[in-house]
Amino acid sequence: MSTRRYLLELAYCGTDYAGWQRQPNALSVEETIDTALSTMLGTPIKLVGCGRTDAGVHAEDYAAHFDFEGELPPRLLGRLNRYLPADIALRALHHVPESLHARFSATGRSYIYRMSLEKDPFRPNTVAWVPALGALDHRKMEEAAALLLEYSAFAPFCKTNSDAYTMNCALTESRWEFGERSLTYHISANRFLRGMVRLIVGMCLRVAEGKLSLDEVRVALDRQQRLPRPWSAPAAGLYLSRVIYLDRTSWRGVP
Template identity: 70%
Template sequence: MKVTRYAVELAYRGTAYAGWQRQPNAVSVEETIDTALITILGSPVKLVGCGRTDAGVHASQYVAHFDYAGDLPKRLLARLNRYLPDDIALSGIFGVPPEMHARFSATGRSYTYRISLVKDPFRTDTVAWLPALKHLDREAMRAAAAVVLEYDEFAPFCKTNSDAFTMKCNVTESRWQFDGTEMVYHISANRFLRGMVRLIVGMCLQVGAGKLELSAVRTALDRQQRLPKPLSAPAAGLFLSQVRYADRGSWIDIL
C-alpha cells in the first residue's frame, strides 16, 4: 500500500507542556497530537516537527509531517480538533511531496517575544509581565537588536547543553517594536539555536537597563564566548510565529 506524506499546520499555547518534543516524564505537544492521530487512524504514526520549542513557549504557526499508508478518514481535521485539548488547534492537513521534511525543508523561521509593563489578567501566560522595566532605554535596545544582524555565529546565545552541530545562523530580522506599555521583539533566521531568542531578548533588556554595555556584546560575539551574566527571558512571552517553505505552493489542502 502506498505511503503518503502529509503536513499538518497548527498552533498551540505551550503553558501546560514541557515543550514540543516528547519527554519521558512530562506531557509534550508532540505526544499529545501523536496520541490523537493514533487513536483516530488506528495505527502507529510518527509526527515530525519543524523544530523544538522549550517548556512554556507557544507557537502561532507550527508545521509537522507524518507518513500514512491508505486513505485518511473523512473529516480528519475536525475529528482531531475535537479530540485535542483547547490549547492545541490544527488549521490544515496537506498532501506534500515525499521528500518534504518539516524541519529540514524549512527555509526560514520567525519568532516574536512580547513584554507587557502592565499586568493583564487575560494574558498571564502569553506575555512576559515585567513591571520593573518601565524605564528602559529603548534606543539602546534597538541598537542591541541591530548588532545581532552584524554576525552569523551565535555561541553566546546558545544554551550550554545544546547539541547543535554549528553556531551559524543567517539572521535577516532583529528589531524591537514599542507600543505604549507593550514591547515586541521580532527576529527571523534560517535556523535558531536552543534558547537563542530568549537569550537575545535578555541581552537587549540588560543593555536597555544599563546593566550591560553594547561593547561587551560585540566582544562576546567576536570571541564567540558567553556574556558575563547571561539572562534568559521568561518563556511566557515567546512565540514561534512563522515557518517558511520554498515549495509551499505545491502543498495540496486535502481536508
C-alpha cells in the same frame, strides 16, 4: 497502498506543555497530537516537527509531517480538533511530496517576543511581565538588536549542553517595536539555536537598563563566548510566528 506523507499546519499555547518534543516524564505537544492521530488512524503515528520549542513557549505557525499507509478517514481535521484540547488547534492538512521534511525543508523561521510593561491578569501565560525591570532606554534596545545583524555566529546566545552542530545562523530581521505599554521583539533567520531568542531578549533588556554595555555584547560575539551574567527572558512571551517553505504550491489540501 503505498505510504503517503502528510503535513499538518497548527498552532498551540505552550503553557501546559514541556515543549514540542516528546519527553519521558512530562506532557509535550508532540505526544498529545501523536496520540490523537494514532487513535483516529488506528495505527502508531510519529510526527516530525519543524523544530523544538521549550516548555511554556507558544507557536502561532507550526508545521509537522507524518507518514501513513491507507486512506485517511473523512473530515479528519475537524475530528482531530474536537478530540484535541483547546490549547492546540490544527489549521490545515496537506498531502505533500515524500521529499518534504518539516524540519529540514524549512528555509526560514520567525519568532515574536511579547512583553507588557504592566501586570496583565488576563494574559499571565502568554505575555511576559518582568516586575523588576528598571527604566528602559529604547534607543539602546534598538542598537542591541541591530548589532546582531552584523554577525553570523551566535554562541553567546545558545543554552549550555546544546547538541547544535554549528553556531551559525543567517539573521534577516532583528528589531524592537514599542507600544505605549508594550514591547515586541521580531527576529527571523534560517535557523535558531536552543534558547537563542530568550537569551537575546534578556540581553537587550539588560542593555536597555544599563546593566550591560554594547561593547560587552560585541566582545562576546567577536570571541564567541558567554555574556557576563546571561539572562533568559521568561518563556511566556515567546511565539514561533512563521515557518517558511519554498514549495508550498506542490502541496495538496486534504478535506
